[in-house]
Amino acid sequence: MSEIRTLKDLAQKPDLLMSGHRLCAGCAAGIIARLALKATRGPTIVTNATGCLEVATTIFPYSSWKVPWIHNAFENAAATASGIEAAFRAMKRINKGPLAKYEHVDVMVFAGDGGTYDIGFQSLSGAFERGHDFLYILYDNEAYMNTGIQRSGSTPRCAWTTTSPAGTVIPGKREWKKPIARIAAEHEIPYVATASPAYPMDLVKKVRKGLEVEGPAFVHVLSPCTRGWRYPPEKTIKIAKLAVETCFFPLWEAEFKNGEIVYTLSAPSERIARKPELKKPIEEYLKLQGRFSHLFRPKRREDLINEIQQWVDREWKLILKRCGKL
Amino acid sequence: MAVKQIVMGLNGDEAVAYAIKQVDPDVVAAYPITPQTIIVERFSEYVANGEVHTEFVAVESEHSALSACVGAAAAGARAFTATAANGLALMWEILYIAASCRLPIVMAIVNRALSAPINIHCDHSDAMGARDSGWIQIFCENSQEAYDSTIQAWRIAEHPDVQLPVMVCLDGFVLSHTLENVMTLPNDIVKKFVGERKFVTVKNHFGKEVPLILDPENPITIGPLDLYDFYFEHKMQQIDAMGKAPKVIEEIGKEYGELSGRTYGLVHPYKLEDAEIAIVGLGSTMGTAKIVVDKLREKGVKAGLLRVRAFRPFPVRQIVENLKDKKAIGVLDRAASFGAYGGPLFNEVRNVFYDQDIRPLISNYIYGLGGRDMPPQRLMTIFEDLQKIAETRRIEKTVKYIGVRG
Amino acid sequence: MSSEEKLPGWREIPIAGVPYKPSTEYKTGDWKVYKPVINYEKCTKCMFCHTYCPDGAIKIREDGFPEPDYDFCKGCGICAEECPVKAIEMVKD
Numbered sequence: 144m145s146e147i148r149t150l151k152d153l154a155q156k157p158d159l160l161m162s163g164h165r166l167c168a169g170c171a172a173g174i175i176a177r178l179a180l181k182a183t184r185g186p187t188i189v190t191n192a193t194g195c196l197e198v199a200t201t202i203f204p205y206s207s208w209k210v211p212w213i214h215n216a217f218e219n220a221a222a223t224a225s226g227i228e229a230a231f232r233a234m235k236r237i238n239k240g241p242l243a244k245y246e247h248v249d250v251m252v253f254a255g256d257g258g259t260y261d262i263g264f265q266s267l268s269g270a271f272e273r274g275h276d277f278l279y280i281l282y283d284n285e286a287y288m289n290t291g292i293q294r295s296g297s298t299p300r301c302a303w304t305t306t307s308p309a310g311t312v313i314p315g316k317r318e319w320k321k322p323i324a325r326i327a328a329e330h331e332i333p334y335v336a337t338a339s340p341a342y343p344m345d346l347v348k349k350v351r352k353g354l355e356v357e358g359p360a361f362v363h364v365l366s367p368c369t370r371g372w373r374y375p376p377e378k379t380i381k382i383a384k385l386a387v388e389t390c391f392f393p394l395w396e397a398e399f400k401n402g403e404i405v406y407t408l409s410a411p412s413e414r415i416a417r418k419p420e421l422k423k424p425i426e427e428y429l430k431l432q433g434r435f436s437h438l439f440r441p442k443r444r445e446d447l448i449n450e451i452q453q454w455v456d457r458e459w460k461l462i463l464k465r466c467g468k469l
Numbered sequence: 470m471a472v473k474q475i476v477m478g479l480n481g482d483e484a485v486a487y488a489i490k491q492v493d494p495d496v497v498a499a500y501p502i503t504p505q506t507i508i509v510e511r512f513s514e515y516v517a518n519g520e521v522h523t524e525f526v527a528v529e530s531e532h533s534a535l536s537a538c539v540g541a542a543a544a545g546a547r548a549f550t551a552t553a554a555n556g557l558a559l560m561w562e563i564l565y566i567a568a569s570c571r572l573p574i575v576m577a578i579v580n581r582a583l584s585a586p587i588n589i590h591c592d593h594s595d596a597m598g599a600r601d602s603g604w605i606q607i608f609c610e611n612s613q614e615a616y617d618s619t620i621q622a623w624r625i626a627e628h629p630d631v632q633l634p635v636m637v638c639l640d641g642f643v644l645s646h647t648l649e650n651v652m653t654l655p656n657d658i659v660k661k662f663v664g665e666r667k668f669v670t671v672k673n674h675f676g677k678e679v680p681l682i683l684d685p686e687n688p689i690t691i692g693p694l695d696l697y698d699f700y701f702e703h704k705m706q707q708i709d710a711m712g713k714a715p716k717v718i719e720e721i722g723k724e725y726g727e728l729s730g731r732t733y734g735l736v737h738p739y740k741l742e743d744a745e746i747a748i749v750g751l752g753s754t755m756g757t758a759k760i761v762v763d764k765l766r767e768k769g770v771k772a773g774l775l776r777v778r779a780f781r782p783f784p785v786r787q788i789v790e791n792l793k794d795k796k797a798i799g800v801l802d803r804a805a806s807f808g809a810y811g812g813p814l815f816n817e818v819r820n821v822f823y824d825q826d827i828r829p830l831i832s833n834y835i836y837g838l839g840g841r842d843m844p845p846q847r848l849m850t851i852f853e854d855l856q857k858i859a860e861t862r863r864i865e866k867t868v869k870y871i872g873v874r875g
Numbered sequence: 876m877s878s879e880e881k882l883p884g885w886r887e888i889p890i891a892g893v894p895y896k897p898s899t900e901y902k903t904g905d906w907k908v909y910k911p912v913i914n915y916e917k918c919t920k921c922m923f924c925h926t927y928c929p930d931g932a933i934k935i936r937e938d939g940f941p942e943p944d945y946d947f948c949k950g951c952g953i954c955a956e957e958c959p960v961k962a963i964e965m966v967k968d
Contacts, residue, residue, distance in 0.1 A: 150922035158931040162947035163898030166929060168906060169951035173929030186685035190540065201693030205901050206674040206894035211683035213543050213570075214692035216562055219536035222528060226496060226540025226548065227683065229524035233495035233546060237522045240495060241545035241668070241684055248685065266536065269529030343926045369951075377952030377965075380927050571891040632890065671889035674897045681891055690894045702885035703892050709885070 147181070147347060156181040157209075164207040166199040169376025171366040171383060174340040175282045176200075176253060179362075180210065182350035187249040188213075188227050192220035192258030195289045196282065218262035220254045221270035224277040249354045250277040255366075257287045260296035260323050271330040271359045278353040278360045281323065284368035292371040296321040299391075300454065301447050302434045304371070309437035314447060319454060325465075327361040328397040328404050334360040335397040340367075341383035342411055345394060349409075352396075365392045373433020385428040387411050388421070390459040395466060406465035416468045422459075425452045471730035474652040481612040481644030482507030484651050485551065485577045485637070488619035490515045491659040494575075495546035498526035498537035502556040503589045504641035505579040509551065531556035535563040535576070542572035543691055545682040547623065547666050550574070553641060554581035554595045561599070567634045568603025569707065570691055571681065573626030573666075574634040576604075577619065580752065580803075581641040582839040590840020591641040593751060596780075597804040597813045603707050605635040605714055606781040608751040610737070612649040614778075615639040617731055620654075623663050624721045630713040632669055632681075640753040642840065654729060662728060714782045735784035737776040738791050740766060744773030746855040747792060749818055750801035751777055754836075754843050761848040772852055777814065785821045793822075795829045796859035799851050803837045811835075811868045832864045836871040847872055899947075903930065907950025909965040911943050917962035924954035924963060 147153050159180035166173045172195055180187075189212045191197040197214045200207040215223040231248045234240030242248055254263060259281045267279065286304045287293040294307040299320045303309040307316035328335040333356040338346040346364065353360030367383050369376040386392035394409035408416055415421045426448055429435040438444045463469045479487060486508045489497065497516075499509045509527075516525045528534045531552050538548040552560060557578060567574050578596050582588040596606060605625060609615045615637065622635040639645060654662075668680035671689065679687035695703060719734050726732025739755075740762050741747055748758055755776035765772040775791050777784065792798055800819070802812025809816065815833035822828045834851050837843045851871065858864055889895050911924075911933075924941050925933045932947040933954060943954075945968075955963040 150926050151920070154922045154925050154935050160931060161898050162931045162944065163901040163903055164930070165901075165903065168929075168949035169953055170929050173931075174927055177929075177931055178926070188544065188683045188685065198694045200898065201690050201894060202898075202901075203693045203695040203699050203892060204674075204888070204894045204896045205898040206690035206693060206896075207898040208690055209688060211685055211688045212690045213540065213683055215536055215539050215566055219533060219563070222498075222533035222536035223540035225526055225528070225533070226498060226537030226542075226546075227544045229496045229498070229526050229537065230541040230544035230546035230548070233522060233524040236524075239665075241680065241682055245685065265529060266533045269533055272529070273526065340927070375952075377956040379929075379951070379953055380957050569892065669890070671891065671893045672895045673889075674894045676895075681893065691891065693892055693894050695892050698882060699888065699892075702883075702888055703890075705885035706888075706890050710890075 150343065153181055153343065153347060159183065159209040160200065161207040161209060163205065164200040165202060166195060167370055169369045169379045171340050171368070171379050172196045172282045172284070175364050175366055178340065178343050178346050179280055179350045182347045182354070183249060184351065184354055185247060185249065186245045187251055189251045189253065190215065190220050190223045190227065192254035192263055193217035194255035194258055196253055198289060217258050219266045220252045220258060220263060221267040221279060224250045224252050225270045225273065225275045228275045228277050252277060252279040254279065254281055256281065256283045256285060256297035257295045260321050268330065271327065271332050274358050276357055278350065278362065280350065281361070281363045282366040283363060284366040284371060286371050288368050288371045297323065301438060301451060303437060314437055314444065324361065324363040331399045331404065332359040332361065333357065333399050336362050337392065337394050338362055338364045339383045339387055339392065339394060340364065341380050341387065342394065345409055345411065349396065371434065374431055378431060382431055385423065385431070389423045389425045389428045389455060390415060391425060391428055391455050393459060393462050395462055408466045408468065416463055425455050472654060472658050472728060474654055474729065476650050477653050478648050479612055479651040480507065480646050480648050481615045481639045482579065483511055484612040484616035485619050485639070486511035487653060488616045489549055490521055491656050492620065492623060492663050493521045494523055494549045496524050496526060496538065496541035496548045497550065498528050498534045498541070498548065499550045500528050500531045500534050500552070500556060502553050504581060504645040505551045505553045505577065507645065508577055531559045532563060535560040535567060538574045539563060539567050539570065539572055542574050543570065543683050545668065545684070548574050549576065551577035551579065553579040554583050557595045557599060558583060564599050564602035564604060569703065571632040572634060573632060575619070575622040575626055576634065576636050578636050578638045579641045579645045580638055588839040591643050592838045592840065593803040594805065596636065596638045599636065600781055600813060603633060604781060605633055605779065607635065607637050607779055608777065609637065609639045609644065610753055610756045610776060612644055613651050615644060616651050616653065617725060617729065617733065620659055620663060621721050621725050621733065625714065625718055627666055628717045629669050631710050631717050633710055633714065638752070643753045658728065662725065711782045715784060718779055733778060735779040736787045736791060737778055739774045739776070741773035741775055741791055743771055745771040745796045746852060746859050747773045747775060747795050748799045748801055748851060749775045749777060749792070749814065751780060751814060752803065754801060754803065757843060757845060758848050761845050761852060765852055770856065783817050788818060788821050789825060792829060793825060793827060797830045797855040799855045800831060800833050802833060802835045805835055805838060830858050830862065830864055832858065833868045834871045835868065841872050843872065902946045903949050904946045907948055907968050909950045909952060910945060910948060910968045911954050911963045912966050913941060913943065914962045914964065915940055917960050919960055921959060923957050923959060927953050927957050929953070
């Protein structure tokens with residue numbers, strides 16, 4: 144991806160997601176979609192699972208998309224992508240049909256955590272197994288934000304949501320976040336990565352790499368949500384960065400090479416692996432978000448904060464191990 | 470003059486698969502389910518032997534099968550799938566989306582009873598559950614028609630006035646697994662009849678008139694959020710397209726007739742002209758019923774039948790014209806509509822006569838659920854009942870269940 | 876509902892629910908309470924503000940400086956928060 148080396152180069156790339164969409168002020172999904180589209184390399188078709196990004200960018204009669212775009216349903220973005228990719232392949236085979244004129248067409252999916260971890264998991268796993276050439280971008284805001292903040296398989300433990308409220312007996316969600324990117328990697332697909340809008344060059348590089356590999360690719364992007372995570376909108380990037388700095392959301396890549404899943408830490412997390420003292424306590428991440436406020440008020444819940452810290456440490460250790468850093 | 474044809478021994482599923490091989494669509498995405506499985510098996514062989522250019526997507530569910538067809542058809546491909554019963558039920562959500570996005574997908578439904586209890590045999594409860602989804606529904610009497618309709622379906626679906634997906638329904642096992650002599654057209658004739666897929670155009674959000682497909686050069690947005698200010702208008706467009714479909718189905722059925730010697734319409738009457746009593750129904754049962762009509766005619770009974778080939782769009786005018794002067798009509802439903810006053814076909818048939826000055830006496834016979842057989846003797850009892858109704862001018866029981874133990 | 880009557884009828888809009896207007900015809904600028912104001916004496920053209928804007932509402936001028944597009948800026952304040960030289964101030968709109 145020689146044409147994009149700096150943020151200045153990135154700024155030169157035209158925006159394929161137009162202004163005038165109706166995502167909330169400060170929504171990370173808008174940043175992620177803009178950046179991902181700047182990483183496209185040629186003719187691209189986008190399919191979007193039902194969710195915030197889909198709804199807010201295509202309120203009839205308006206559309207924000209400068210690329211061909213289709214929303215089918217909630218749980219079938221990967222299956223829809225399979226069909227688009229199959230159509231292109233078939234047309235190329237006989238050099239006939241409307242897409243035959245293109246040397247290549249990239250197929251890109253945007254889906255939220257609900258459409259990926261939960262309801263869309265079957266169709267995603269099936270499409271991975273079949274090996275379609277497509278890139279699936281998960282923008283993970285850790286709950287069903289489009290319907291008003293309900294817990295998903297991605298919501299972290301202890302987070303408040305409207306279906307995992309912080310009550311007097313139960314302090315928010317009881318289950319841990321499902322390791323979706325590692326599950327994706329275990330499908331032995333060519334490319335899996337985690338990314339963050341706080342590290343735009345890293346994100347863009349990963350999206351481009353996902354498009355370039357032949358076969359399925361999965362890029363998991365953490366997408367802070369001002370409404371659902373309960374923080375002021377200007378803090379979106381700050382929080383996304385803290386997720387990486389606390390190792391709550393480490394950045395890495397996993398490539399399937401010569402029959403092996405090869406994990407590599409990406410620069411921001413690699414720095415922490417080299418200098419563990421850079422790793423910030425999880426509390427710094429939690430305390431900025433209203434969804435975790437019951438861990439601090441009315442009474443500090445040291446037990447729960449410790450529990451989350453232990454989970455982060457365990458997951459971080461696991462990633463370090465996979466990356467050959469332990 | 471009809472072209473030279475080759476007789477092949479095919480069951481209904483094989484007839485569909487063979488027709489699809491000749492059409493050679495870009496994408497087939499399907500999942501196996503009895504009694505549809507033979508279609509995907511045969512088609513997989515065509516793919517494995519390089520007889521088609523089709524990309525076969527062996528999906529992990531019927532939901533994904535139709536979802537992939539939506540993606541493919543939106544990308545400008547010809548897309549086909551096939552299913553039955555629970556598979557169709559699993560697709561339910563996407564049925565509406567495919568139709569609303571105006572994607573000319575063709576799907577074979579090998580009619581099978583819905584669970585529970587699980588049953589693999591024929592009834593029409595699966596297709597009837599999909600009757601309001603915006604798909605055109607064609608019911609076949611035999612394997613020949615399954616072959617012929619599978620070819621015609623593409624022309625109907627892709628017609629610029631229609632642009633709607635089409636279901637070709639054939640009875641599970643009765644047709645799907647029963648060998649028949651099927652007259653097949655030569656490959657080049659089928660190719661020519663079906664032609665290349667043509668695209669309607671729409672104005673996109675950059676003010677340009679562009680084909681209704683996902684083309685990077687002419688981007689459009691498909692499947693947006695549509696609220697109370699425009700949703701109703703989009704539904705009106707679908708209603709309008711359905712309204713235009715009957716003429717298209719008839720035109721294409723006629724054109725196909727000129728080619729093959731087998732002409733198709735919306736309804737197919739049999740010995741109906743001077744009939745006093747008649748049955749109305751769908752699918753293979755109506756083939757058996759012809760034998761019964763013949764027997765009754767031998768006895769001097771003026772019996773006839775009307776087979777409804779297109780259930781959606783419902784052929785209102787054709788039903789009235791064919792049946793208005795009959796004394797008694799029996800509507801056969803191979804599906805129960807729980808809690809309703811009679812089966813789905815009965816409701817529609819009786820409804821269209823409400824506006825007529827002279828109305829035949831119309832009663833309902835629900836039969837064949839879960840593959841319960843409908844032999845000629847059973848059909849005979851229905852005609853006998855209709856004779857009684859015609860004579861007494863009285864329906865004792867409007868909805869009757871045929872062949873169920875008391 | 877008179878506002879509905881002014882909208883086009885079903886024969887006049889594209890079929891299949893295909894949108895016919897770019898979202899740039901829908902101004903989201905009136906959502907904001909505070910607007911970003913750039914101090915061009917401090918600005919280093921680093922592009923963080925443009926990169927991090929969820930709305931693509933910070934355009935790049937020909938001279939390479941960023942400029943907020945108030946037609947679309949929702950006033951989230953990410954640009955001001957992330958500006959490494961504190962060249963952006965949020966002021967009441």
